[in-house]
Amino acid sequence: xxxxxxxxxxxxxxxxxxxxxxxxxxxxxxxxxxxxxxxxxxxxxxxxxxxxxxxxxxxxxxxxxxxxxxxxxxxxxxxxxxxxxxxxxxxxxxxxxxxxxxxxxxxxxxxxxxxxxxxxxxxxxxxxxxxxxxxxxxxxxxxxx
Amino acid sequence: xxxxxxxxxxxxxxxxxxxxxxxxxxxxxxxxxxxxxxxxxxxxxxxxxxxxxxxxxxxxxxxxxxxxxxxxxxxxxxxxxxxxx
Numbered sequence: 001x002x003x004x005x006x007x008x009x010x011x012x013x014x015x016x017x018x019x020x021x022x023x024x025x026x027x028x029x030x031x032x033x034x035x036x037x038x039x040x041x042x043x044x045x046x047x048x049x050x051x052x053x054x055x056x057x058x059x060x061x062x063x064x065x066x067x068x069x070x071x072x073x074x075x076x077x078x079x080x081x082x083x084x085x086x087x088x089x090x091x092x093x094x095x096x097x098x099x100x101x102x103x104x105x106x107x108x109x110x111x112x113x114x115x116x117x118x119x120x121x122x123x124x125x126x127x128x129x130x131x132x133x134x135x136x137x138x139x140x141x142x143x144x145x
Numbered sequence: 146x147x148x149x150x151x152x153x154x155x156x157x158x159x160x161x162x163x164x165x166x167x168x169x170x171x172x173x174x175x176x177x178x179x180x181x182x183x184x185x186x187x188x189x190x191x192x193x194x195x196x197x198x199x200x201x202x203x204x205x206x207x208x209x210x211x212x213x214x215x216x217x218x219x220x221x222x223x224x225x226x227x228x229x230x
Contacts (some may be wrong), residue, residue: 053225061225113151123230132224138216141147144212 047117052128060108066114069099075122082111091119093108099116146188147215153183153201161203165189175223191215 005098025079054062069075072095079088079101088101155161158181165174165187174187189197192215202207 041188049228051229053227055225063227128230130226130228133220134224135219136222137219139147140216140218141213144196144214 049125049127049131051114053129056102061131063101063103063114065097065099065101065110067092067094067116069093069095069097069118070086071118071120073118075116075118075120078115078117080113080115084113088113098124147191149187149189149197149199149213151183151185151187151199151201153179153180155183155203156205157181159205161201164200166200169174173197185230188212191217195225 005032048068050064050066052064052066054064066076067075067077069092072093074091074093075097076089076091077097077099078086081087083135103112109131111131114129115124116127117123146172151163153161153163155178158179159178160177161183162175162177163183163185164172166172173189178185187199195215199211199213208217
């Protein structure tokens with residue numbers, strides 16, 4: 001039973017998120033360097049992470065996760081939904097981590113949290129992603145002669 | 146709501162009517178005034194496509210008729226923000 005639940009969970013995780021392998025960066029990394037250290041907890045680390053939203057013309061949501069893992073440590077990438085439920089988790093040890101994550105069910109997307117945890121020095125970097133829809137009405141009034 | 150500012154110069158202070166009709170000719174508003182410098186704001190509910198007619202009638206001169214077409218187009222935009230904390 002426990003294993004069945006675990007399997008269902010695993011399937012749910014992979015159906016919610018599709019990991020796309022990072023090719024050459026679609027979005028070049030900005031703000032690399034010092035800014036990445038803001039918000040880290042644990043011991044001071046030069047390892048810096050960044051999460052960027054990439055606009056998808058097909059109405060989807062693509063996120064570029066970059067982790068400058070200079071110490072070549074093992075780290076985890078965790079993605080949580082608005083309720084704190086885990087959508088994705090995986091471990092890596094890439095020195096220059098650069099992957100894109102595509103949200104498979106964009107219609108349910110309100111808030112996401114990306115957590116990058118360095119397992120060697122236990123530093124945690126959290127990124128919160130919020131999506132807001134706005135209805136814009138263009139009203140045109142013209143006089144008819 | 147769509148706001149229309151209606152002004153009418155009536156230096157003699159004669160009585161006049163202000164009438165507002167929709168595209169079907171249904172009367173939305175009618176009232177009698179005698180202001181010398183008439184100014185009134187009309188707040189009207191908007192539909193996706195509408196036509197509004199404002200008529201000022203003083204009983205002596207030809208009616209002043211102003212017709213307006215209202216077109217509303219809607220679109221949804223998504224804003225995504227990423228915040229590090």
